[in-house]
């Protein structure tokens with residue numbers, strides 16, 4: 001099955017590094033998406049189109065337009081060439097206190113411009129230790145998707161404890177295949193058949209093959225291992 005492989009560059013690289021990266025990006029039958037900083041999008045648009053690579057933003061305003069200093073609207077993202085937009089990434093929830101209600105509004109704004117939302121959900125280490133994984137996923141999905149039905153969406157299961165950002169020390173953890181299957185099956189029980197469910201949380205060239213082989217996994221959201229084109233190419237070619 002065709003998978004979607006998303007590179008989340010976060011706040012890294014420069015426009016010229018991004019252009020060099022895109023030129024070196026290998027493609028196969030899978031869909032490849034680059035989630036780049038706002039200011040890169042217009043510059044990457046042309047080469048992305050030539051190479052059939054899709055662009056994603058990493059965030060969007062909850063407001064449609066107006067006096068909201070520092071924000072970028074769904075309309076602006078459409079103009080900048082975005083097909084997708086990440087929402088509710090744990091870094092945004094934790095560092096910028098983004099709420100599920102805000103994410104609900106962001107989804108509605110994106111859908112008006114036919115930009116597919118990629119909604120990140122997942123439990124923290126403490127929530128996992130308390131056995132709250134399913135409850136957290138359910139609450140996040142219910143609130144984010146209130147009033148939204150039968151539209152194309154992507155849900156990224158990103159257990160916070162497995163994301164490289166929140167891990168200290170050498171012992172980097174990623175979820176086991178069993179954890180991933182259980183969470184993805186659970187997410188699927190809430191969403192329509194049009195929804196793709198992807199995994200993120202330290203996906204790298206070493207573990208990507210086994211994770212992406214799972215029928216429950218429609219793709220991957222890759223952070224740290226997407227910063228070097230050689231490593232993201234290895235994930236693409238592994239799949």
Ligand code: PGA
Pocket residue numbers: 008158162163164165200201202203221222223224225
């Ligand atoms: P990671 O990040 O692959 O570096 O763990 C994933 C993400 O934050 O989306």
